[in-house]
Amino acid sequence: MGFKVRGYTRDVPQEKVRDYSLFAIATEGTEREPDYFRLFDGIDRIKVDIIEPEVFDEENPQEKRKASSPSKVLEKVKAYIAENQLSADDGDSLWCVIDVDRWPQEQIEELHAFCAQKDNWHLVISNPSIEIWLLYHKRADLTDLGIKTAHDAKQALDKIEKGGYYYIKYLPLMLNAIENAQQADTNPDSYMPELLQTKVYQLGRALYERMGKVRFEKFVASLPNIEKEILKQKKKS
Template structure:
C-alpha cells in the first residue's frame, strides 16, 4: 500500500487524500505487543497500522525524555511520531499500557494528555497485555489462578502447542473483544480492575472500519499465508545452521 504523508488538519491537498484510516499504536512492550499489532497491518486495505516503535527510535524519543522508566515515555514517543509523520483528524492514535509498574497518578497524567485530542486514546490492561491475550482463548478469566504478569505470561504460553504465537491468537480477535468487553466491570473508568483490559476498544474501532468480509478474508486466507511464510523462514534458518 502506498503511504501518503499525514497532515495535521483536514485541509490537505487533494493529491494527499487517501482512502484508508491510519491506526498509530504506541505500546510499552519491546516484543510481544509490537509483534501482535504488526500483524494487524494485513487486516484490510481500508486501514494502515503504524507501530510507533518501528518508526521512532529510542534515540529520537530520548531526545525529548531521557527518563525511560515512566509511562510518559510511551506518550513522548507518540508525540515524536506525530511530529515526524503527521496525523490526519480522521486517523487514530492509540496508547496501549499496563498497570503493573505504574501508579494511577502516572497513568492519569497520560490519559489527561490524550483527552486534549479527539482522536487520541489510551487503553490499559491490568496487570498486563497478557490479560488481553487470555481473552482470545478463554472467556472466563476468573477461573485463572494467575495474578502477576509473570504468571499470566506463563499461562498464555500453555494455550497453544509450541507456546505463544500471535498468528494462533488473532483468529480469535472477535472473541477476545466480546470476552474482554463482557468482563469489563467498570466501562466508564479508564483504568480496568484486576484481570480486566480496555484493549477491546481498539479492537472495536478497527472492526468498525474494516467490516466482517475483510476480517473473514484475513482469518481464512491471510493468516494461513503468514503462518506458512513463518514456517518457511524458520526452515531456512535451521538449514543454514
C-alpha cells in the same frame, strides 16, 4: 511519513489521494503487542504504524524496564505526533497500549491526560498486563487462573496453549476476545481496568469496525500464507 489526503478532487493529484484510516499504536511491549497489531497493516482501508519503545540494552534489566515505562511511551508519542498528521475526519486514531504492572500511578495519569485531549487519541490498559487481552481470546472467565501479577498472567498464557502463545493462532479469535473482554469490563466508562480486565478490546473493535466482516474474514483466511512468509524470512535471516 508523508500522508495522502482522503478523497479525490481536481485540486488534489491522484497520487496524493488515500482511502484508509491510520491506526498509530504506541506499545509498551516490544514483542507481543507489535507482533499482534502489525499484521493489520496493509489490509484494505487500514494503515498501521507501530510506535515502539526505545531500543534498550538486553543485559541491563533496569534500563529495559525504564525504556517501556508510560512516561517513555508518552515521549515517543509526542515525537510521533510532532512529525505526523492524525486526521479525525479520515478516521485516523492514536492508541497507547500499556499495562498496569507496577508503574507509578502518576505516570499512567499523565499519559491518560495527554490522550484525553483529543477524541481520536486513546489509552487502553490491561491489568496487570497485555496477557489479559490475549487470554480472553481463549477464555471468557479468568477468575480461576490465580492471576495477581504480570508474571502470573504470562504463566497462565503459556499454559493455556500447547507450545505456548503464538500470535498467528490468536488473531482469528479476536472477535471472541472483544466480546469476552467487553463482558468482563465492570466499568466501561473508566480508563483504568480492574484486575483481570483490559481495555484493549476497544482497539480491537475499532480495527474490526474499520475492516468490516468480509475484510476481517479475508484477513483470517490469509494468515496461513502470512505465516509461511514470516517463516521464510526467518530462515533467510
